[in-house]
Amino acid sequence: MNPTTQADLGTPESILEEIVTVEIDGLPARVKAGSTIMRAARESGVDVPKLCATDSVKPFGSCRLCLVEVEGRNGYPASCTTIVEEGMKISTQTDALARLRRNVMELYISDHPLDCLTCAANGDCELQDMAGAVGLRDVRYGYAGENHLDAEIDDSNPYFSFDPSKCIVCSRCVRACDEVQGTFALTIEGRGFESKVAASINESFIDSECVSCGACVQACPTATLMEKSIIDNGQPDHSVLTTCAYCGVGCSFKADMKGDQVVRMTPYKDGQANHGHSCVKGRFAWGYSTHKERVLDPMIRESTDDPWRKVGWEEAISYAAQRFKDIQKEYGRKSVGGITSSRCTNEEVFIVQKLVRAAFGNNNVDTCARVCHSPTGYGLKQTLGTSAGTQPFDSVMDADVIIVIGANPTDAHPVFASQMKRRLREGAKLIVVDPRHIDLVRSPHVCADYHLPLLPGTNVPIINALAHTIVSEGLVDEEYVNERCDLDSFAAWKECVLKPENSPESVAEISGVPAEVIRGAARLYGSAENGAIYYGLGVTEHSQGSTMVMGMANLAMATGNIGFSGRGVNPLRGQNNVQGSCDMGSFPHELPGYRPVQDDEVRGLFEKLWGVELDPEPGYRIPNMFDAAIAGQYKGMYIQGEDLAQSDPNTQHVEAALGSMECIVVQDLFLNETAKFAHVFLPGTSFLEKDGTFINAERRINRVRPVMKPRQGKAEWLITQELAQALGYDMSYSNEAEIMDEIAELTPTFANVSFKFLDEVGSVQWPCNEKAPMGTPIMHIGEFVRGKGLFIETDYVPTEERTNRKFPLLLTTGRTLTQYNVGAQTRRTDNVVWYKEDLLEIHPHDAETRGINDGDRVSLSSRKGDITLTAVVTEKVQTGVVYTTFHDPETGANVVTTEYSDWATSCPEYKVTAVQVAPAVHRSKWQHQFEKRAKKQGKILETS
Ligand code: SF4
Ligand code: SF4
Numbered sequence: 036m037n038p039t040t041q042a043d044l045g046t047p048e049s050i051l052e053e054i055v056t057v058e059i060d061g062l063p064a065r066v067k068a069g070s071t072i073m074r075a076a077r078e079s080g081v082d083v084p085k086l087c088a089t090d091s092v093k094p095f096g097s098c099r100l101c102l103v104e105v106e107g108r109n110g111y112p113a114s115c116t117t118i119v120e121e122g123m124k125i126s127t128q129t130d131a132l133a134r135l136r137r138n139v140m141e142l143y144i145s146d147h148p149l150d151c152l153t154c155a156a157n158g159d160c161e162l163q164d165m166a167g168a169v170g171l172r173d174v175r176y177g178y179a180g181e182n183h184l185d186a187e188i189d190d191s192n193p194y195f196s197f198d199p200s201k202c203i204v205c206s207r208c209v210r211a212c213d214e215v216q217g218t219f220a221l222t223i224e225g226r227g228f229e230s231k232v233a234a235s236i237n238e239s240f241i242d243s244e245c246v247s248c249g250a251c252v253q254a255c256p257t258a259t260l261m262e263k264s265i266i267d268n269g270q271p272d273h274s275v276l277t278t279c280a281y282c283g284v285g286c287s288f289k290a291d292m293k294g295d296q297v298v299r300m301t302p303y304k305d306g307q308a309n310h311g312h313s314c315v316k317g318r319f320a321w322g323y324s325t326h327k328e329r330v331l332d333p334m335i336r337e338s339t340d341d342p343w344r345k346v347g348w349e350e351a352i353s354y355a356a357q358r359f360k361d362i363q364k365e366y367g368r369k370s371v372g373g374i375t376s377s378r379c380t381n382e383e384v385f386i387v388q389k390l391v392r393a394a395f396g397n398n399n400v401d402t403c404a405r406v407c408h409s410p411t412g413y414g415l416k417q418t419l420g421t422s423a424g425t426q427p428f429d430s431v432m433d434a435d436v437i438i439v440i441g442a443n444p445t446d447a448h449p450v451f452a453s454q455m456k457r458r459l460r461e462g463a464k465l466i467v468v469d470p471r472h473i474d475l476v477r478s479p480h481v482c483a484d485y486h487l488p489l490l491p492g493t494n495v496p497i498i499n500a501l502a503h504t505i506v507s508e509g510l511v512d513e514e515y516v517n518e519r520c521d522l523d524s525f526a527a528w529k530e531c532v533l534k535p536e537n538s539p540e541s542v543a544e545i546s547g548v549p550a551e552v553i554r555g556a557a558r559l560y561g562s563a564e565n566g567a568i569y570y571g572l573g574v575t576e577h578s579q580g581s582t583m584v585m586g587m588a589n590l591a592m593a594t595g596n597i598g599f600s601g602r603g604v605n606p607l608r609g610q611n612n613v614q615g616s617c618d619m620g621s622f623p624h625e626l627p628g629y630r631p632v633q634d635d636e637v638r639g640l641f642e643k644l645w646g647v648e649l650d651p652e653p654g655y656r657i658p659n660m661f662d663a664a665i666a667g668q669y670k671g672m673y674i675q676g677e678d679l680a681q682s683d684p685n686t687q688h689v690e691a692a693l694g695s696m697e698c699i700v701v702q703d704l705f706l707n708e709t710a711k712f713a714h715v716f717l718p719g720t721s722f723l724e725k726d727g728t729f730i731n732a733e734r735r736i737n738r739v740r741p742v743m744k745p746r747q748g749k750a751e752w753l754i755t756q757e758l759a760q761a762l763g764y765d766m767s768y769s770n771e772a773e774i775m776d777e778i779a780e781l782t783p784t785f786a787n788v789s790f791k792f793l794d795e796v797g798s799v800q801w802p803c804n805e806k807a808p809m810g811t812p813i814m815h816i817g818e819f820v821r822g823k824g825l826f827i828e829t830d831y832v833p834t835e836e837r838t839n840r841k842f843p844l845l846l847t848t849g850r851t852l853t854q855y856n857v858g859a860q861t862r863r864t865d866n867v868v869w870y871k872e873d874l875l876e877i878h879p880h881d882a883e884t885r886g887i888n889d890g891d892r893v894s895l896s897s898r899k900g901d902i903t904l905t906a907v908v909t910e911k912v913q914t915g916v917v918y919t920t921f922h923d924p925e926t927g928a929n930v931v932t933t934e935y936s937d938w939a940t941s942c943p944e945y946k947v948t949a950v951q952v953a954p955a956v957h958r959s960k961w962q963h964q965f966e967k968r969a970k971k972q973g974k975i976l977e978t979s
């Protein structure tokens with residue numbers, strides 16, 4: 036067996052608690068009732084041979100290799116499908132069993148190419164292992180008969196190949212696709228000798244419904260489904276446990292290594308967020324870390340008209356520090372600031388915010404959460420008392436009714452989506468609130484009970500109408516509210532939601548969702564034993580984002596749906612460490628742990644440890660930074676791993692702001708869009724080079740471990756530390772663990788956290804301190820963090836952004852499965868096979884009235900600007916609504932988005948832009964400018 040192979044106990048763990056005693060090969064064993072004999076044996080250290088069984092899917096009982104003898108029973112039951120009983124006496128090794136197993140293996144091998152020595156799976160093949168285990172020495176049937184040895188290889192998927200000549204038709208792949216992933220892309224076609232694995236209706240993998248999650252590859256016991264990286268590079272010799280650096284699910288992976296080269300990322304079975312599952316991004320799209328466009332040398336330039344000049348680290352850092360110092364001298368202490376990255380580790384983020392506060396001497400620090408989940412932080416803190424989701428992902432398995440609002444989990448949080456779909460297949464009910472017909476509305480074996488296809492911008496009326504129905508129809512959990520919530524606020528909220536304008540009939544008129552659908556959904560959620568809300572950026576990225584978050588918390592409190600497994604209000608966080616970057620004090624008004632900078636006592640703690648006086652005034656938020664830059668008051672910015680020029684709304688305004696600054700330092704992997712405005716480029720590290728922690732959407736602190744040395748020669752925290760030192764502030768950590776120790780010392784919710792502790796326990800969900808030494812999977816048990824749950828009235832204040840004759844359609848934006856955020860990483864992987872550009876989805880009716888056909892180039896214009904892109908005519912969007920993604924800088928989706936933002940947090944209103952779509956006549960002015968800048972960006976002088 037390969038040293039990187041994970042243990043396989045043959046069949047899934049029994050869910051029963053009761054213990055039974057059995058005898059296996061003469062030795063007593065105590066195992067869970069409901070276990071299969073195979074599982075019981077393997078847990079007791081006895082390996083029963085197997086081929087069609089694996090512990091990630093239900094047993095199937097087809098290969099007949101796992102036969103055992105049970106005293107008092109006739110024949111030879113399959114151990115993978117036979118359940119243990121109290122007192123059962125089992126023999127796994129007898130002469131009769133050995134003969135039977137050899138026979139089975141002979142049949143398999145007689146239709147298998149015997150090229151083990153040159154096979155990519157050599158050393159990691161269960162068929163090979165089983166041949167050895169049963170002592171197979173010859174094959175009596177010969178190889179002359181009919182066989183599948185000439186079956187054609189399907190190489191269409193960029194990441195794995197399918198070689199049917201090696202298939203033993205065990206159906207592990209089919210079951211993995213059904214049960215683990217929930218895509219149902221594979222079937223066993225034909226019968227008997229003709230049986231074969233087929234993708235969709237006998238298509239190639241690339242043309243089938245397969246979403247490249249890799250579950251089938253993981254499950255395959257032979258070399259039939261095999262990673263191309265293993266075929267090309269050979270088997271790994273060791274592995275390092277780490278965490279995916281894409282979305283907020285935070286999947287654990289084994290980076291399987293051959294020497295110092297990564298040859299595969301294998302989802303880790305004991306990963307507490309993913310339980311051995313993965314999606315196409317984490318599993319396969321890691322090649323960007325060695326992409327040829329990655330910048331590995333620090334670079335500087337006087338002006339953005341100059342070409343970049345490669346320099347040494349010392350020169351780059353002292354150049355940046357000097358420019359910041361000069362700016363502060365000329366324009367004042369508050370004229371510079373920094374942005375932390377939700378892609379970086381907590382340790383890297385912590386010291387960037389520390390640099391801003393301690394070395395720049397102000398609080399001008401913000402993070403990309405500003406433009407995604409800042410309303411979550413605000414809304415949940417106001418109502419419940421803490422700025423984070425309430426449940427672990429596993430809680431969904433106890434949910435009876437699930438509401439998904441403004442989130443598209445199958446694309447943006449695929450591993451959690453698979454878990455949710457598993458629960459839905461078990462019978463949980465589903466309500467989808469989304470302007471688009473997302474996959475969850477209807478996909479194989481999943482059909483939403485209610486889909487509320489609301490018009491973008493009408494979330495708040497919908498949540499109010501749901502609440503109206505729940506209150507007016509007596510579905511409030513009075514006992515829960517009386518016991519746990521603030522009753523004055525509850526009374527005021529009740530009055531608010533009962534207003535006539537919040538009735539389903541009134542809301543139907545503005546949202547476009549029929550009143551009976553709203554009522555039906557409300558009744559379903561309101562009468563659920565366990566009702567769970569999951570939401571995404573379709574909630575937060577609105578001018579009423581914070582109102583909507585509070586509206587959902589109100590609804591959950593009113594129905595008693597917080598503080599128990601299966602319930603809760605759960606933000607699906609976009610980026611891998613967006614929770615962590617917020618926790619680490621990346622906001623201008625809060626120190627780590629969400630404590631106000633104005634609080635003298637809190638500030639005092641930090642001042643004492645950091646040996647510096649801190650500014651008591653909150654600093655600029657990102658939009659304020661841009662406005663101040665245009666006003667000539669904000670001149671320098673240190674940007675860690677964030678592409679403001681592509682990801683922030685109203686691109687031309689952002690570009691004007693960046694273009695007016697005197698020193699922009701970009702720390703990133705690639706020369707991104709923001710780097711076009713930069714004066715210093717400090718190359719960053721990929722997650723494969725980082726040592727630290729990420730925090731996922733369920734507050735889980737996961738370890739990130741380096742599998743290679745920083746390719747550009749310096750850890751990112753060290754770059755920040757040296758910049759702080761060059762600015763005159765003494766930072767002197769010797770490693771990442773020390774930074775976490777300081778975080779724990781200063782942040783009560785992290786008090787018990789250290790690298791050592793995480794390495795021992797795997798991962799932990801904060802708060803993790805004296806009160807909760809092993810962390811807190813479910814928040815607000817028994818009592819809300821703030822004491823009594825606070826209801827907040829959620830009157831609807833419509834956005835200023837309205838459709839009119841000139842801009843009659845509403846644009847909303849989102850993500851697609853194979854791409855991630857601004858696409859900087861995923862566009863530099865083979866994921867581009869599935870996604871070449873941002874597309875504009877438009878309803879057939881809207882397309883027809885504009886003379887637009889599927890695949891046409893169209894112009895998309897708003898009052899902020901216009902771009903051209905390719906149209907997809909589809910009923911996924913309703914009439915009056917168009918949709919696009921923002922992964923491609925060349926498309927410039929944010930050229931059209933506006934300056935409107937959430938009233939409480941300034942989170943931009945990406946989800947509602949009044950636009951017009953027309954056949955494209957020429958490329959937009961902005962796109963011409965983009966091309967010009969791109970040419971200039973390419974100019975780099977080799978040495979200083
Ligand atoms: S990669 Fe995933 S989706 Fe595709 S066939 Fe395999 S299990 Fe199914
Ligand atoms: S492809 Fe692999 S997992 Fe699927 S049936 Fe064939 S051998 Fe089994």
Ligand code: SF4
Nearest residue numbers: 279281282286314317
């Ligand atoms: S679901 Fe998210 S964390 Fe998990 S592998 Fe995919 S991108 Fe990575």
Ligand code: FES
Nearest residue numbers: 087098099101115
């Ligand atoms: S492993 Fe039990 S029948 Fe195949």
